[in-house]
Amino acid sequence: MLIRRVLLGGVTVCIVSLIIFAGVEMLPGDACTQFLGEYQADEELLAQCRKDLDLNRPAIDRFAEWTQGAITGDLGLAADGTTKISTIVGDRLKNSLLLAFCAMAVGIPLALLLGVVSGLWRDRLPDIIASTLAIFAMTIPEFVSATLLILVLSVWLGWLPGIVLTSAAAPASEFFPEILLPVIVLSFVMCAHIMRMVRSSVIDVMASDYVQMATLKGVPYWQMVFRHALPNALLPAINVVALTIAWLLGGVVVIEVVFNYPGLGRLMIDSISDRNLPVVQSIALIVASVYVCVNLAADLLTMIANPKLRTMYMRK
Amino acid sequence: MPQSPFIDIKNLSVGYTSRSGKTIPVLRDVNLSITRGDSIGLVGESGSGKSTLALAAMGYFKRGLHVISGQVQFDGIDMLNIERNALQRLRGGRLALIPQNSGQSLTPNLRIGQQITEALRLHSDLPATSFDAGVIDLLSQVRLPDPVGLTDRYPHELSGGQQQRVAIAMALASNPEALLLDEPTTGLDVTTQAHIMELLRDLAKDRNLAMLYVSHDLGAIARVCNKVMVMYAGETVLTGSAKQVLLSPRHPYAHGLLASIPRLNETSLPQALDGRPPMPSETIMGCAFADRCKLADRTCYSSSPPLNHLETGEAVRCFHHDQIGQLNQKTEKSARSNPVAADKDTALSLANLAVSYSRPRLLSKLFALQDTPPSTVDRITIDIKKGETLGLVGESGSGKSTILKTIAGMVPAQSGNIILNQTEPLDTMVEKRPAAYLRQVQIIFQNPDDSLNPRHTVAQILAQPLRLYYGLSGTPLRDRSIAILEQVRLGEHYLERLPSQLSGGEKQRVAIARAFAADPEIILCDEVTSALDVSVQAAVLDLLDVLKRQDGTTYIFVSHDLAVVKAISDRVAVLYQGRICEIGPVAAVYSAPFHPYTDALLGAVLEPDPDVAPRLKADDAVELSPPNLGCPFQRRCPRKLGSICETNIPTAQEIAPGHIIHCHISQVDL
Ligand SMILES: Nc1ncnc2c1ncn2[C@@H]1O[C@H](COP(=O)(O)OP(=O)(O)OP(=O)(O)O)[C@@H](O)[C@H]1O
Numbered sequence: 001m002l003i004r005r006v007l008l009g010g011v012t013v014c015i016v017s018l019i020i021f022a023g024v025e026m027l028p029g030d031a032c033t034q035f036l037g038e039y040q041a042d043e044e045l046l047a048q049c050r051k052d053l054d055l056n057r058p059a060i061d062r063f064a065e066w067t068q069g070a071i072t073g074d075l076g077l078a079a080d081g082t083t084k085i086s087t088i089v090g091d092r093l094k095n096s097l098l099l100a101f102c103a104m105a106v107g108i109p110l111a112l113l114l115g116v117v118s119g120l121w122r123d124r125l126p127d128i129i130a131s132t133l134a135i136f137a138m139t140i141p142e143f144v145s146a147t148l149l150i151l152v153l154s155v156w157l158g159w160l161p162g163i164v165l166t167s168a169a170a171p172a173s174e175f176f177p178e179i180l181l182p183v184i185v186l187s188f189v190m191c192a193h194i195m196r197m198v199r200s201s202v203i204d205v206m207a208s209d210y211v212q213m214a215t216l217k218g219v220p221y222w223q224m225v226f227r228h229a230l231p232n233a234l235l236p237a238i239n240v241v242a243l244t245i246a247w248l249l250g251g252v253v254v255i256e257v258v259f260n261y262p263g264l265g266r267l268m269i270d271s272i273s274d275r276n277l278p279v280v281q282s283i284a285l286i287v288a289s290v291y292v293c294v295n296l297a298a299d300l301l302t303m304i305a306n307p308k309l310r311t312m313y314m315r316k
Numbered sequence: 317m318p319q320s321p322f323i324d325i326k327n328l329s330v331g332y333t334s335r336s337g338k339t340i341p342v343l344r345d346v347n348l349s350i351t352r353g354d355s356i357g358l359v360g361e362s363g364s365g366k367s368t369l370a371l372a373a374m375g376y377f378k379r380g381l382h383v384i385s386g387q388v389q390f391d392g393i394d395m396l397n398i399e400r401n402a403l404q405r406l407r408g409g410r411l412a413l414i415p416q417n418s419g420q421s422l423t424p425n426l427r428i429g430q431q432i433t434e435a436l437r438l439h440s441d442l443p444a445t446s447f448d449a450g451v452i453d454l455l456s457q458v459r460l461p462d463p464v465g466l467t468d469r470y471p472h473e474l475s476g477g478q479q480q481r482v483a484i485a486m487a488l489a490s491n492p493e494a495l496l497l498d499e500p501t502t503g504l505d506v507t508t509q510a511h512i513m514e515l516l517r518d519l520a521k522d523r524n525l526a527m528l529y530v531s532h533d534l535g536a537i538a539r540v541c542n543k544v545m546v547m548y549a550g551e552t553v554l555t556g557s558a559k560q561v562l563l564s565p566r567h568p569y570a571h572g573l574l575a576s577i578p579r580l581n582e583t584s585l586p587q588a589l590d591g592r593p594p595m596p597s598e599t600i601m602g603c604a605f606a607d608r609c610k611l612a613d614r615t616c617y618s619s620s621p622p623l624n625h626l627e628t629g630e631a632v633r634c635f636h637h638d639q640i641g642q643l644n645q646k647t648e649k650s651a652r653s654n655p656v657a658a659d660k661d662t663a664l665s666l667a668n669l670a671v672s673y674s675r676p677r678l679l680s681k682l683f684a685l686q687d688t689p690p691s692t693v694d695r696i697t698i699d700i701k702k703g704e705t706l707g708l709v710g711e712s713g714s715g716k717s718t719i720l721k722t723i724a725g726m727v728p729a730q731s732g733n734i735i736l737n738q739t740e741p742l743d744t745m746v747e748k749r750p751a752a753y754l755r756q757v758q759i760i761f762q763n764p765d766d767s768l769n770p771r772h773t774v775a776q777i778l779a780q781p782l783r784l785y786y787g788l789s790g791t792p793l794r795d796r797s798i799a800i801l802e803q804v805r806l807g808e809h810y811l812e813r814l815p816s817q818l819s820g821g822e823k824q825r826v827a828i829a830r831a832f833a834a835d836p837e838i839i840l841c842d843e844v845t846s847a848l849d850v851s852v853q854a855a856v857l858d859l860l861d862v863l864k865r866q867d868g869t870t871y872i873f874v875s876h877d878l879a880v881v882k883a884i885s886d887r888v889a890v891l892y893q894g895r896i897c898e899i900g901p902v903a904a905v906y907s908a909p910f911h912p913y914t915d916a917l918l919g920a921v922l923e924p925d926p927d928v929a930p931r932l933k934a935d936d937a938v939e940l941s942p943p944n945l946g947c948p949f950q951r952r953c954p955r956k957l958g959s960i961c962e963t964n965i966p967t968a969q970e971i972a973p974g975h976i977i978h979c980h981i982s983q984v985d986l
């Protein structure tokens with residue numbers, strides 16, 4: 001079962017990479033017409049360039065080489081023919097991971113806490129406040145809330161730097177405190193989604209027969225909540241959390257642009273506008289792999305945490 | 317000198333606040349007192365407030381409900397004004413509950429052992445070191461096989477009967493003085509039910525318990541209770557000893573309720589109580605039962621009857637309780653539709669059908685290893701005529717539902733054929749069947765919680781088949797939906813409700829309505845009435861019968877309730893472990909000679925008569941898979957002949973035309 005899921009994930013990544021590769025191949029022009037720009041009319045230069053970049057070999061060969069390289073971490077050269085993609089992307093990936101990790105560290109615990117609290121105190125003050133905020137967070141577009149935050153915290157109060165000026169290659173520690181504002185915005189948004197989900201799941205579970213039974217069995221309230229209600233209420237949250245993590249890692253384009261944060265999302269945008277196709281290809285591949293991995297991890301976790309699924313695969 | 321009451325509920329009214337801000341009563345001015353050693357049966361239709369009253373005895377009210385007035389005392393303690401910690405110590409301690417639907421009442425993420433240990437830790441003075449021993453002791457007290465192995469299992473790994481026993485064991489952990497039972501055996505096998513009832517009887521006697529037994533199963537009540545209280549629309553309408561209430565009920569509602577129970581010794585359909593109880597939100601002038609009462613006169617509509625205390629010890633809420641005798645003359649048994657003529661066309665034929673859930677592993681498939689377990693269902697050959705009702709009886713795990721699911725295309729057949737209308741093969745799974753076949757075969761499930769989408773309103777649920785097969789929309793759709801709802805005795809105001817806002821009985825009625833909406837040829841009924849009140853059940857049986865006469869609908873009717881199957885079926889097949897034990901016309905199967913398994917089943921049926929005790933022949937052990945060789949019933953058969961039963965498949969003996977028994981015992985000895 002487990003093996004099948006992993007294989008399936010691998011196949012998904014392969015198919016995605018094939019689609020990415022094929023998509024780029026099918027675009028009119030290639031890396032050389034792009035690189036040479038106005039000089040592309042010069043047949044000789046073009047031929048030389050294609051030879052340099054190995055573009056004359058059949059697509060299948062190049063695809064095989066590309067995937068082989070990708071597996072070993074060598075993503076090849078960018079469209080300028082000199083920079084290694086792994087260096088450019090590597091720095092950005094690190095930055096994206098840093099941002100995602102900080103947002104998760106703040107957002108997930110907060111979301112779980114708020115979700116549980118508002119589920120337990122349903123329709124009472126804590127719930128009303130949290131739920132209203134969540135609806136705001138989900139409906140206001142990110143760039144609006146981001147801009148508002150910059151305006152208030154940075155421009156008016158001057159507490160936090162409004163945009164990130166650190167260069168992409170700088171070590172993680174140099175991003176503080178500039179990273180704080182994007183982290184706040186991101187955790188706010190993700191928190192809202194997870195919290196809504198957890199809240200409704202807590203409400204369902206609190207109305208279930210087994211929670212009523214636990215109460216009528218004499219289990220004190222908090223013990224009932226922690227032993228009987230929450231383990232079951234938080235199960236469905238795993239997948240939502242996974243989706244959010246995938247979203248975070250896949251590059252949160254708008255936020256990165258607004259805060260000038262050097263992450264994958266912005267690199268993607270820049271590469272697209274530069275027609276730097278090899279980089280776009282690589283980023284798409286990375287995002288797809290992250291997506292598959294995170295979902296796989298979530299499914300596994302659900303399987304381990306849910307006795308129904310667990311016993312299905314363990315016993316006999 | 318009468319003992320002082322142990323559980324004492326005085327003038328209790330409970331209600332909820334409607335959206336318009338009005339307080340709507342669910343219980344009205346109810347009195348109930350139970351002394352130790354007493355066991356009181358609480359009877360009434362779904363929605364009559366039985367569970368609300370039982371839970372009120374624990375000082376518990378479901379979310380949304382609140383006390384309007386009245387008192388609840390337990391051994392002199394005021395349960396409505398008690399500090400939370402003290403209340404939690406009483407609950408599950410001196411006062412324990414065995415819940416309705418124990419499958420859903422056990423916490424899914426905790427092992428059986430953990431859940432019972434929790435009860436011990438909270439309520440017993442056992443030292444922590446002997447909890448494990450305590451758990452095993454409790455599990456064996458409720459006669460569960462392999463108690464040690466069970467402690468490590470999760471609730472979903474047990475059968476319904478086992479879950480129920482676990483719930484009982486959990487309730488006994490604290491050595492309670494009072495037990496509240498909310499439908500503890502509804503939906504269980506007859507044999508399991510009979511054994512659990514005997515267990516409860518013994519426990520009540522040994523421990524001198526005060527017991528409140530909520531059920532709409534009057535057979536079970538007759539077995540364990542010495543007093544009975546009948547509720548209607550949130551009010552007490554009749555109380556008395558079990559004999560008084562069950563044998564000569566003095567209230568027209570109780571009278572009708574008893575008449576609606578299908579009984580083994582009758583061949584006619586039970587009598588449905590017409591109409592439905594008023595909703596809590598309807599304002600009632602006069603007697604709440606008046607709309608459905610054959611004795612009602614003008615007084616009944618203008619003033620509400622008080623609870624009269626009679627010299628016999630009974631209490632009756634009826635102006636005309638002395639005229640109850642008239643009801644017996646006024647009731648004529650509804651006639652059964654005639655059995656179908658033998659020359660009718662075959663609607664569905666099953667030929668040597670076998671179904672297996674175990675998927676052979678790739679390796680054993682490749683090397684043709686013979687380690688596959690015996691098929692779950694095997695050797696099923698039955699022809700069903702148009703307009704015929706075939707009953708399938710047997711305990712849980714006997715493969716009844718599997719056969720239905722295979723016909724419906726939800727489970728693939730391993731071998732054999734299913735043919736609809738003599739020519740149309742139903743050998744593909746449901747996704748590949750043509751739409752015309754799909755409409756013709758409808759299935760109604762046992763548990764409406766699983767088959768109704770919790771996020772769809774009743775209107776949406778009914779609209780699905782009406783849109784899909786008939787393309788209805790707008791007003792015609794709504795009109796048709798309302799007409800169908802009326803057929804299953806639900807009113808128009810149910811259209812906007814979600815399944816969670818319906819009682820268990822109401823939910824099943826919606827599921828039935830949905831199947832009828834497609835106007836199918838064959839309806840596969842999987843335990844469709846086991847969640848229903850007897851009066852509604854009688855109405856549904858009646859409705860099924862009416863439709864059959866109108867359109868010649870064919871039914872395959874699966875139930876573990878032998879009396880229900882008897883009432884509705886033309887022909888019955890008795891199944892054990894997926895094999896047919898006995899098949900024949902209903903009258904022949906329900907009378908001697910019997911297959912040993914049929915005999916055991918019939919003996920376990922609880923009749924709503926306090927003077928009749930069940931005959932328990934076979935034990936109620938749960939078998940997980942059929943034996944490899946020989947007779948499927950060999951492990952539990954009380955009349956097993958010996959090794960021949962273990963090695964040879966019993967031959968079919970034709971006792972009378974169409975009546976076949978599969979057993980090695982020769983015809984004369986059966
Ligand atoms: N939380 C609630 N809010 C509003 N109404 C409720 C609530 N719970 C139950 N009711 C209503 O109260 C009435 C009594 O419900 P109760 O569950 O006590 O019935 P019951 O006799 O136990 O029925 P069943 O046999 O189906 O279990 C029903 O009309 C039901 O619709």
Ligand code: SF4
Binds near residue numbers: 603605609611621636
């Ligand atoms: S009071 Fe009237 S309507 Fe009510 S049960 Fe008695 S006879 Fe029927």
Ligand code: SF4
Binds near residue numbers: 978
């Ligand atoms: S064949 Fe043997 S085991 Fe089976 S029912 Fe008959 S006597 Fe019992």
Ligand SMILES: [Mg+2]
Binds near residue numbers: 366367498
């Ligand atoms: Mg109930």
